[in-house]
Amino acid sequence: MNEELDSQLSAMFDNELPDAECELLARRLSRDPDLKARWGRYAVIGAVIRAERGVTLDGTMAGRVSAALSSEPALTGAGGAQASDRGLRSRWWQPVAGAGLAAGVAVASILWVRSQALPGGQNVMAPAMIASTATLAAPAAQSALQNASLAAPDSFVVPPVQQRPMMVVPATELADYVVAHSAFSWPVSRGNLLSALMVSEPGTSSTPVRSDQPVPGVQGNAIQNPK
Amino acid sequence: MSADASDLSLVRRVQRGDKGAFDALVLKYQHKLVKLVMRYVRNPAEAEDIAQEAFIKAYRALPQFRGDSAFYTWLYRIAINTAKNAVVSRDRNPVEYDLDRSNTDESYDMQGRMKDSETPEGLVLTDEIRSTVNAAIEALPEDLRTAIVLRELEGLSYEEIAAAMACPVGTVRSRIFRAREAIDGRLREIFEGGLGRAEELG
Numbered sequence: 392m393n394e395e396l397d398s399q400l401s402a403m404f405d406n407e408l409p410d411a412e413c414e415l416l417a418r419r420l421s422r423d424p425d426l427k428a429r430w431g432r433y434a435v436i437g438a439v440i441r442a443e444r445g446v447t448l449d450g451t452m453a454g455r456v457s458a459a460l461s462s463e464p465a466l467t468g469a470g471g472a473q474a475s476d477r478g479l480r481s482r483w484w485q486p487v488a489g490a491g492l493a494a495g496v497a498v499a500s501i502l503w504v505r506s507q508a509l510p511g512g513q514n515v516m517a518p519a520m521i522a523s524t525a526t527l528a529a530p531a532a533q534s535a536l537q538n539a540s541l542a543a544p545d546s547f548v549v550p551p552v553q554q555r556p557m558m559v560v561p562a563t564e565l566a567d568y569v570v571a572h573s574a575f576s577w578p579v580s581r582g583n584l585l586s587a588l589m590v591s592e593p594g595t596s597s598t599p600v601r602s603d604q605p606v607p608g609v610q611g612n613a614i615q616n617p618k
Numbered sequence: 619m620s621a622d623a624s625d626l627s628l629v630r631r632v633q634r635g636d637k638g639a640f641d642a643l644v645l646k647y648q649h650k651l652v653k654l655v656m657r658y659v660r661n662p663a664e665a666e667d668i669a670q671e672a673f674i675k676a677y678r679a680l681p682q683f684r685g686d687s688a689f690y691t692w693l694y695r696i697a698i699n700t701a702k703n704a705v706v707s708r709d710r711n712p713v714e715y716d717l718d719r720s721n722t723d724e725s726y727d728m729q730g731r732m733k734d735s736e737t738p739e740g741l742v743l744t745d746e747i748r749s750t751v752n753a754a755i756e757a758l759p760e761d762l763r764t765a766i767v768l769r770e771l772e773g774l775s776y777e778e779i780a781a782a783m784a785c786p787v788g789t790v791r792s793r794i795f796r797a798r799e800a801i802d803g804r805l806r807e808i809f810e811g812g813l814g815r816a817e818e819l820g
Contacts, residue, residue: 401795403624404646405769407776410623417627421638429802431645432809436801438649439751440770446652448744452666453644456673457637465635466681 400426404433625689632680640680644673647690651697658701659708668704672697743808750808754801765790766797 396416402408403416420426435448625646631639651672655665676696683692755763761783768774768782776794780787 397799398791398795401798402776402791405776405794406622406624407791408624410627413624413627417624417631417639417642420642421628421631421636427638427642427645428809430642432802432805433798434646434649435747435805436751436766436798437770438653439748440755440767441653443649443653446649446656447662447666447740448649448747449740451740452648452652452670452673453641456644456648456670456677457641459670459674460637460640460677463677465637466633466677467635 396426397429400430401433404430622688622690626685629680629683629685629689632677633683640677643689643693647693648673650690651693654694654697655701658698658705664704665701668701669697671704672700675700746808747805750804751801754804755797758797758800762793762797762800765793766801769794 399408399412399416400420403413403420408416420430431453438446438448625643628639628643632643648669651669652662652665655668655672656662659665659668672693676693679696683689755766758766764783765779768779769776774782776787776790779790779794783790
Protein backbone atom coordinates (compact mmCIF):
# COMPACT_ATOMS: atom_id res chain seq x y z
CA MET A 392 0.00 0.00 0.00
CA ASN A 393 1.52 3.30 -1.00
CA GLU A 394 2.27 6.02 1.45
CA GLU A 395 0.37 8.73 -0.40
CA LEU A 396 -2.83 6.69 -0.23
CA ASP A 397 -2.36 6.09 3.48
CA SER A 398 -1.71 9.77 4.02
CA GLN A 399 -4.93 10.58 2.18
CA LEU A 400 -6.79 8.02 4.27
CA SER A 401 -5.50 9.61 7.46
CA ALA A 402 -6.55 13.07 6.29
CA MET A 403 -9.94 11.77 5.18
CA PHE A 404 -10.47 10.19 8.57
CA ASP A 405 -10.00 13.66 10.07
CA ASN A 406 -12.31 15.29 7.50
CA GLU A 407 -9.32 17.25 6.22
CA LEU A 408 -9.12 15.88 2.70
CA PRO A 409 -10.23 18.05 -0.27
CA ASP A 410 -13.68 17.17 -1.58
CA ALA A 411 -12.49 15.94 -4.97
CA GLU A 412 -10.07 13.48 -3.38
CA CYS A 413 -12.73 12.33 -0.91
CA GLU A 414 -14.99 11.05 -3.68
CA LEU A 415 -12.31 8.81 -5.14
CA LEU A 416 -11.04 7.56 -1.81
CA ALA A 417 -14.54 6.88 -0.47
CA ARG A 418 -15.15 4.66 -3.46
CA ARG A 419 -11.96 2.74 -2.83
CA LEU A 420 -12.55 2.59 0.92
CA SER A 421 -15.97 1.01 0.51
CA ARG A 422 -14.50 -1.79 -1.64
CA ASP A 423 -11.04 -2.44 -0.25
CA PRO A 424 -11.11 -4.64 2.92
CA ASP A 425 -7.49 -3.82 3.81
CA LEU A 426 -8.12 -0.10 3.57
CA LYS A 427 -11.28 -0.49 5.61
CA ALA A 428 -9.42 -2.46 8.27
CA ARG A 429 -6.81 0.29 8.48
CA TRP A 430 -9.59 2.88 8.73
CA GLY A 431 -11.09 0.90 11.59
CA ARG A 432 -7.73 0.81 13.40
CA TYR A 433 -7.44 4.59 13.08
CA ALA A 434 -10.77 4.75 14.92
CA VAL A 435 -9.43 2.43 17.61
CA ILE A 436 -6.35 4.62 18.08
CA GLY A 437 -8.60 7.64 18.60
CA ALA A 438 -10.77 5.78 21.08
CA VAL A 439 -7.72 4.75 23.13
CA ILE A 440 -6.29 8.29 23.14
CA ARG A 441 -9.64 9.64 24.33
CA ALA A 442 -9.60 6.93 27.02
CA GLU A 443 -13.14 5.87 26.21
CA ARG A 444 -13.54 3.42 29.04
CA GLY A 445 -16.24 0.81 28.85
CA VAL A 446 -16.02 0.79 25.08
CA THR A 447 -14.91 -2.46 23.58
CA LEU A 448 -12.31 -2.08 20.88
CA ASP A 449 -12.48 -5.39 19.10
CA GLY A 450 -14.45 -3.93 16.23
CA THR A 451 -17.21 -6.51 16.34
CA MET A 452 -19.99 -3.96 16.33
CA ALA A 453 -19.31 -3.02 12.73
CA GLY A 454 -19.60 -6.69 11.82
CA ARG A 455 -22.88 -7.02 13.70
CA VAL A 456 -24.35 -3.92 12.08
CA SER A 457 -23.22 -5.17 8.70
CA ALA A 458 -24.81 -8.56 9.35
CA ALA A 459 -28.04 -6.94 10.51
CA LEU A 460 -28.16 -4.80 7.39
CA SER A 461 -27.35 -7.64 5.03
CA SER A 462 -31.04 -8.48 4.78
CA GLU A 463 -31.93 -4.85 4.18
CA PRO A 464 -32.34 -3.73 0.58
CA ALA A 465 -29.66 -1.40 -0.68
CA LEU A 466 -30.73 2.21 -0.82
CA THR A 467 -31.87 3.18 -4.27
CA GLY A 468 -30.38 6.63 -4.35
CA ALA A 469 -33.75 8.25 -3.70
CA GLY A 470 -32.19 10.42 -1.06
CA GLY A 471 -29.62 11.80 -3.39
CA ALA A 472 -32.19 12.37 -6.11
CA GLN A 473 -34.55 14.06 -3.68
CA ALA A 474 -31.73 16.18 -2.41
CA SER A 475 -30.84 17.30 -5.92
CA ASP A 476 -34.50 17.97 -6.73
CA ARG A 477 -34.76 20.08 -3.67
CA GLY A 478 -31.56 21.81 -4.65
CA LEU A 479 -33.02 22.58 -8.07
CA ARG A 480 -36.23 23.84 -6.55
CA SER A 481 -34.39 26.03 -4.12
CA ARG A 482 -32.13 27.41 -6.87
CA TRP A 483 -34.78 28.35 -9.48
CA TRP A 484 -34.98 31.88 -8.16
CA GLN A 485 -31.25 32.51 -8.41
CA PRO A 486 -31.13 33.47 -12.13
CA VAL A 487 -34.34 35.50 -11.69
CA ALA A 488 -32.82 37.29 -8.74
CA GLY A 489 -29.63 37.86 -10.74
CA ALA A 490 -31.55 39.39 -13.64
CA GLY A 491 -33.58 41.53 -11.24
CA LEU A 492 -30.45 42.73 -9.55
CA ALA A 493 -28.86 43.62 -12.89
CA ALA A 494 -32.00 45.49 -13.95
CA GLY A 495 -32.07 47.32 -10.64
CA VAL A 496 -28.47 48.39 -11.03
CA ALA A 497 -29.18 49.59 -14.57
CA VAL A 498 -32.22 51.62 -13.47
CA ALA A 499 -30.30 53.08 -10.55
CA SER A 500 -27.46 54.05 -12.90
CA ILE A 501 -29.86 55.76 -15.32
CA LEU A 502 -31.59 57.64 -12.51
CA TRP A 503 -28.29 58.68 -11.06
CA VAL A 504 -27.02 59.90 -14.44
CA ARG A 505 -30.24 61.82 -15.03
CA SER A 506 -30.12 63.37 -11.60
CA GLN A 507 -26.57 64.45 -12.30
CA ALA A 508 -27.69 65.96 -15.59
CA LEU A 509 -30.35 68.16 -14.01
CA PRO A 510 -29.77 71.89 -14.23
CA GLY A 511 -27.32 72.92 -11.57
CA GLY A 512 -25.97 69.40 -11.26
CA GLN A 513 -22.42 68.30 -11.90
CA ASN A 514 -21.29 67.18 -15.28
CA VAL A 515 -21.14 63.41 -15.21
CA MET A 516 -19.33 63.03 -18.49
CA ALA A 517 -15.64 63.31 -18.24
CA PRO A 518 -13.99 65.52 -20.82
CA ALA A 519 -12.21 62.50 -22.22
CA MET A 520 -15.53 60.77 -22.70
CA ILE A 521 -16.94 63.82 -24.45
CA ALA A 522 -13.92 63.90 -26.68
CA SER A 523 -14.23 60.22 -27.53
CA THR A 524 -17.90 60.66 -28.32
CA ALA A 525 -17.10 63.60 -30.51
CA THR A 526 -14.55 61.69 -32.55
CA LEU A 527 -17.22 59.16 -33.47
CA ALA A 528 -19.48 61.84 -34.94
CA ALA A 529 -19.16 63.49 -38.29
CA PRO A 530 -16.67 66.34 -38.56
CA ALA A 531 -19.49 68.90 -38.50
CA ALA A 532 -21.02 67.31 -35.43
CA GLN A 533 -17.57 67.04 -33.89
CA SER A 534 -17.04 70.77 -34.12
CA ALA A 535 -20.53 71.34 -32.75
CA LEU A 536 -19.79 69.06 -29.83
CA GLN A 537 -16.54 70.77 -29.10
CA ASN A 538 -18.25 74.12 -29.23
CA ALA A 539 -21.01 72.87 -26.98
CA SER A 540 -18.62 71.43 -24.46
CA LEU A 541 -16.63 74.62 -24.39
CA ALA A 542 -19.66 76.85 -24.22
CA ALA A 543 -21.60 74.89 -21.63
CA PRO A 544 -19.31 72.53 -19.76
CA ASP A 545 -21.93 71.78 -17.10
CA SER A 546 -24.56 70.50 -19.45
CA PHE A 547 -25.24 67.05 -20.78
CA VAL A 548 -24.10 66.96 -24.39
CA VAL A 549 -26.36 65.34 -26.93
CA PRO A 550 -24.81 64.99 -30.37
CA PRO A 551 -27.00 66.77 -32.91
CA VAL A 552 -28.69 64.65 -35.49
CA GLN A 553 -26.90 64.96 -38.75
CA GLN A 554 -29.28 66.54 -41.21
CA ARG A 555 -29.77 64.92 -44.52
CA PRO A 556 -28.68 67.16 -47.39
CA MET A 557 -31.77 68.68 -48.92
CA MET A 558 -32.47 67.91 -52.50
CA VAL A 559 -32.04 71.23 -54.21
CA VAL A 560 -34.09 71.60 -57.32
CA PRO A 561 -33.09 74.45 -59.49
CA ALA A 562 -35.89 77.03 -59.32
CA THR A 563 -36.23 77.49 -63.04
CA GLU A 564 -36.56 73.75 -63.69
CA LEU A 565 -39.27 73.43 -61.04
CA ALA A 566 -41.17 76.40 -62.42
CA ASP A 567 -40.94 75.01 -65.94
CA TYR A 568 -42.20 71.68 -64.66
CA VAL A 569 -45.21 73.26 -63.00
CA VAL A 570 -46.03 75.37 -66.00
CA ALA A 571 -45.67 72.42 -68.36
CA HIS A 572 -48.03 70.29 -66.31
CA SER A 573 -50.51 73.05 -65.77
CA ALA A 574 -51.71 72.52 -69.31
CA PHE A 575 -53.10 69.10 -68.28
CA SER A 576 -54.64 70.05 -64.94
CA TRP A 577 -57.73 71.82 -63.78
CA PRO A 578 -57.30 75.46 -63.01
CA VAL A 579 -58.29 74.92 -59.36
CA SER A 580 -55.84 72.12 -58.75
CA ARG A 581 -53.18 73.99 -60.63
CA GLY A 582 -53.48 76.88 -58.15
CA ASN A 583 -53.53 74.47 -55.23
CA LEU A 584 -50.42 72.68 -56.44
CA LEU A 585 -48.46 75.88 -56.69
CA SER A 586 -49.59 77.17 -53.31
CA ALA A 587 -49.01 73.78 -51.64
CA LEU A 588 -45.53 73.71 -53.07
CA MET A 589 -44.80 77.03 -51.51
CA VAL A 590 -46.44 76.22 -48.14
CA SER A 591 -44.53 72.96 -47.68
CA GLU A 592 -41.20 74.66 -47.85
CA PRO A 593 -39.31 74.81 -44.54
CA GLY A 594 -39.53 78.09 -42.75
CA THR A 595 -43.06 78.76 -43.84
CA SER A 596 -46.02 78.68 -41.50
CA SER A 597 -48.77 76.16 -41.73
CA THR A 598 -51.35 78.84 -42.22
CA PRO A 599 -52.71 79.16 -45.69
CA VAL A 600 -50.74 81.54 -47.75
CA ARG A 601 -52.72 84.39 -48.99
CA SER A 602 -52.06 85.54 -52.42
CA ASP A 603 -51.50 89.13 -51.26
CA GLN A 604 -48.71 88.18 -48.86
CA PRO A 605 -45.13 87.78 -49.95
CA VAL A 606 -43.96 84.21 -49.82
CA PRO A 607 -40.56 83.81 -48.18
CA GLY A 608 -37.96 82.36 -50.45
CA VAL A 609 -40.08 82.81 -53.53
CA GLN A 610 -39.23 85.50 -55.92
CA GLY A 611 -41.27 85.44 -59.02
CA ASN A 612 -41.37 81.86 -60.30
CA ALA A 613 -38.16 80.89 -58.55
CA ILE A 614 -38.19 78.84 -55.32
CA GLN A 615 -35.04 79.12 -53.36
CA ASN A 616 -33.68 76.89 -50.75
CA PRO A 617 -34.35 78.69 -47.47
CA LYS A 618 -30.93 77.75 -46.23
CA MET B 619 -13.01 21.57 1.59
CA SER B 620 -16.22 21.35 3.58
CA ALA B 621 -16.38 20.54 7.28
CA ASP B 622 -17.24 16.88 6.87
CA ALA B 623 -16.59 16.24 3.21
CA SER B 624 -15.34 12.72 3.78
CA ASP B 625 -18.40 11.69 5.77
CA LEU B 626 -20.62 13.26 3.15
CA SER B 627 -18.89 11.44 0.33
CA LEU B 628 -19.42 8.15 2.18
CA VAL B 629 -23.04 9.04 2.90
CA ARG B 630 -23.65 9.77 -0.78
CA ARG B 631 -22.25 6.40 -1.69
CA VAL B 632 -24.57 4.69 0.81
CA GLN B 633 -27.51 6.65 -0.61
CA ARG B 634 -26.60 5.32 -4.04
CA GLY B 635 -26.73 1.77 -2.73
CA ASP B 636 -23.15 1.13 -1.58
CA LYS B 637 -23.46 -0.67 1.75
CA GLY B 638 -19.69 -0.95 2.06
CA ALA B 639 -19.48 2.79 2.57
CA PHE B 640 -21.78 2.48 5.56
CA ASP B 641 -19.33 0.02 7.15
CA ALA B 642 -16.72 2.75 7.04
CA LEU B 643 -19.06 5.14 8.85
CA VAL B 644 -19.83 2.52 11.49
CA LEU B 645 -16.14 1.76 11.99
CA LYS B 646 -15.38 5.43 12.39
CA TYR B 647 -18.14 6.34 14.84
CA GLN B 648 -18.91 3.14 16.75
CA HIS B 649 -16.75 4.00 19.75
CA LYS B 650 -17.98 7.57 19.98
CA LEU B 651 -21.55 6.45 19.76
CA VAL B 652 -21.20 3.82 22.48
CA LYS B 653 -19.52 6.39 24.70
CA LEU B 654 -22.38 8.79 24.03
CA VAL B 655 -25.08 6.23 24.81
CA MET B 656 -23.32 5.33 28.03
CA ARG B 657 -24.44 8.67 29.42
CA TYR B 658 -27.94 7.20 29.47
CA VAL B 659 -27.28 3.55 30.19
CA ARG B 660 -24.35 2.46 32.24
CA ASN B 661 -24.27 -1.07 31.05
CA PRO B 662 -21.68 -1.22 28.23
CA ALA B 663 -23.32 -4.19 26.55
CA GLU B 664 -26.66 -2.42 26.58
CA ALA B 665 -24.98 0.72 25.27
CA GLU B 666 -23.53 -1.30 22.42
CA ASP B 667 -26.94 -2.72 21.59
CA ILE B 668 -28.46 0.73 21.57
CA ALA B 669 -25.63 2.09 19.44
CA GLN B 670 -26.09 -0.78 17.03
CA GLU B 671 -29.80 -0.07 16.86
CA ALA B 672 -29.03 3.61 16.24
CA PHE B 673 -26.77 2.70 13.31
CA ILE B 674 -29.49 0.53 11.79
CA LYS B 675 -32.04 3.31 12.22
CA ALA B 676 -29.60 5.75 10.67
CA TYR B 677 -29.10 3.48 7.67
CA ARG B 678 -32.84 3.25 7.13
CA ALA B 679 -33.22 7.00 7.50
CA LEU B 680 -30.29 7.90 5.25
CA PRO B 681 -32.49 8.61 2.22
CA GLN B 682 -33.91 11.50 4.24
CA PHE B 683 -30.50 12.83 5.22
CA ARG B 684 -29.98 16.07 3.32
CA GLY B 685 -26.54 17.05 4.49
CA ASP B 686 -27.86 20.20 6.16
CA SER B 687 -25.91 19.22 9.27
CA ALA B 688 -22.79 17.13 9.75
CA PHE B 689 -23.40 13.40 9.53
CA TYR B 690 -22.21 12.82 13.08
CA THR B 691 -24.55 15.50 14.42
CA TRP B 692 -27.44 13.76 12.70
CA LEU B 693 -26.29 10.34 13.93
CA TYR B 694 -25.84 11.77 17.43
CA ARG B 695 -29.51 12.84 17.52
CA ILE B 696 -30.67 9.40 16.40
CA ALA B 697 -28.52 7.75 19.08
CA ILE B 698 -29.79 10.06 21.81
CA ASN B 699 -33.42 9.40 20.87
CA THR B 700 -32.79 5.66 20.70
CA ALA B 701 -31.12 5.72 24.11
CA LYS B 702 -33.96 7.75 25.65
CA ASN B 703 -36.53 5.37 24.24
CA ALA B 704 -34.55 2.43 25.57
CA VAL B 705 -34.46 3.98 29.05
CA VAL B 706 -38.23 4.58 28.97
CA SER B 707 -38.79 1.03 27.81
CA ARG B 708 -36.52 -0.31 30.53
CA ASP B 709 -38.33 1.69 33.21
CA ARG B 710 -41.60 0.10 32.14
CA ASN B 711 -40.04 -3.30 32.76
CA PRO B 712 -37.73 -2.67 35.73
CA VAL B 713 -37.35 -6.14 37.26
CA GLU B 714 -34.20 -7.19 35.46
CA TYR B 715 -32.52 -3.82 35.78
CA ASP B 716 -33.37 -3.20 39.42
CA LEU B 717 -31.27 -6.21 40.22
CA ASP B 718 -28.43 -4.74 38.19
CA ARG B 719 -28.68 -1.38 39.95
CA SER B 720 -28.17 -2.98 43.35
CA ASN B 721 -24.68 -4.01 42.34
CA THR B 722 -21.59 -1.93 42.83
CA ASP B 723 -20.26 0.00 39.84
CA GLU B 724 -17.41 -2.38 39.20
CA SER B 725 -19.39 -5.57 39.40
CA TYR B 726 -22.18 -3.93 37.40
CA ASP B 727 -19.69 -2.96 34.75
CA MET B 728 -18.18 -6.41 34.59
CA GLN B 729 -21.60 -8.03 34.48
CA GLY B 730 -22.60 -5.72 31.65
CA ARG B 731 -19.45 -6.42 29.74
CA MET B 732 -20.00 -10.11 30.03
CA LYS B 733 -23.52 -9.97 28.65
CA ASP B 734 -24.59 -10.97 25.20
CA SER B 735 -21.91 -10.54 22.63
CA GLU B 736 -18.92 -10.00 24.86
CA THR B 737 -16.49 -12.80 25.38
CA PRO B 738 -13.58 -13.10 27.80
CA GLU B 739 -11.26 -13.19 24.80
CA GLY B 740 -12.72 -9.95 23.53
CA LEU B 741 -12.20 -8.26 26.87
CA VAL B 742 -8.62 -9.45 27.04
CA LEU B 743 -7.99 -8.21 23.53
CA THR B 744 -9.52 -4.84 24.33
CA ASP B 745 -7.14 -4.47 27.26
CA GLU B 746 -4.25 -5.57 25.08
CA ILE B 747 -5.17 -3.03 22.44
CA ARG B 748 -5.23 -0.26 25.02
CA SER B 749 -1.85 -1.11 26.42
CA THR B 750 -0.31 -1.52 22.97
CA VAL B 751 -1.63 1.81 21.69
CA ASN B 752 -0.60 3.63 24.84
CA ALA B 753 2.88 2.15 24.65
CA ALA B 754 3.16 3.13 20.98
CA ILE B 755 2.07 6.69 21.74
CA GLU B 756 4.64 6.94 24.50
CA ALA B 757 7.32 5.84 22.05
CA LEU B 758 6.43 8.51 19.49
CA PRO B 759 8.69 11.52 18.92
CA GLU B 760 7.40 14.57 20.71
CA ASP B 761 6.12 16.41 17.62
CA LEU B 762 4.19 13.40 16.36
CA ARG B 763 2.68 12.68 19.76
CA THR B 764 1.61 16.28 20.24
CA ALA B 765 -0.01 16.40 16.80
CA ILE B 766 -2.00 13.18 17.22
CA VAL B 767 -3.08 14.02 20.75
CA LEU B 768 -4.23 17.52 19.76
CA ARG B 769 -6.23 15.98 16.98
CA GLU B 770 -7.79 13.01 18.75
CA LEU B 771 -8.07 14.25 22.31
CA GLU B 772 -8.70 17.95 21.80
CA GLY B 773 -10.44 17.60 18.45
CA LEU B 774 -8.51 20.46 16.88
CA SER B 775 -8.53 20.95 13.12
CA TYR B 776 -5.28 20.75 11.16
CA GLU B 777 -5.27 24.52 10.86
CA GLU B 778 -5.61 24.97 14.61
CA ILE B 779 -2.89 22.43 15.27
CA ALA B 780 -0.64 24.21 12.76
CA ALA B 781 -1.18 27.45 14.65
CA ALA B 782 -0.53 25.75 17.98
CA MET B 783 2.64 24.04 16.78
CA ALA B 784 3.81 26.94 14.58
CA CYS B 785 4.17 24.84 11.46
CA PRO B 786 2.44 24.53 8.09
CA VAL B 787 -0.81 22.58 7.74
CA GLY B 788 0.94 20.11 5.43
CA THR B 789 3.40 19.32 8.20
CA VAL B 790 0.55 18.68 10.60
CA ARG B 791 -1.07 16.30 8.15
CA SER B 792 2.24 14.49 7.72
CA ARG B 793 2.89 14.27 11.46
CA ILE B 794 -0.55 12.90 12.22
CA PHE B 795 -0.24 10.37 9.44
CA ARG B 796 3.19 9.23 10.61
CA ALA B 797 1.98 8.96 14.19
CA ARG B 798 -0.93 6.81 13.09
CA GLU B 799 1.34 4.67 10.96
CA ALA B 800 3.70 4.07 13.86
CA ILE B 801 0.85 3.11 16.20
CA ASP B 802 -0.92 1.09 13.54
CA GLY B 803 2.22 -0.94 12.90
CA ARG B 804 2.00 -2.25 16.47
CA LEU B 805 -1.77 -2.55 16.41
CA ARG B 806 -1.88 -4.50 13.17
CA GLU B 807 -0.01 -7.36 14.78
CA ILE B 808 -2.79 -7.76 17.31
CA PHE B 809 -5.62 -7.44 14.79
CA GLU B 810 -4.03 -9.78 12.31
CA GLY B 811 -3.67 -12.26 15.09
CA GLY B 812 -7.40 -12.86 14.80
CA LEU B 813 -9.04 -9.71 15.99
CA GLY B 814 -11.24 -7.65 13.77
CA ARG B 815 -10.88 -9.93 10.73
CA ALA B 816 -12.95 -12.75 12.17
CA GLU B 817 -16.09 -11.04 10.98
CA GLU B 818 -15.49 -9.90 7.49
CA LEU B 819 -17.21 -6.65 6.73
CA GLY B 820 -19.35 -5.75 3.78
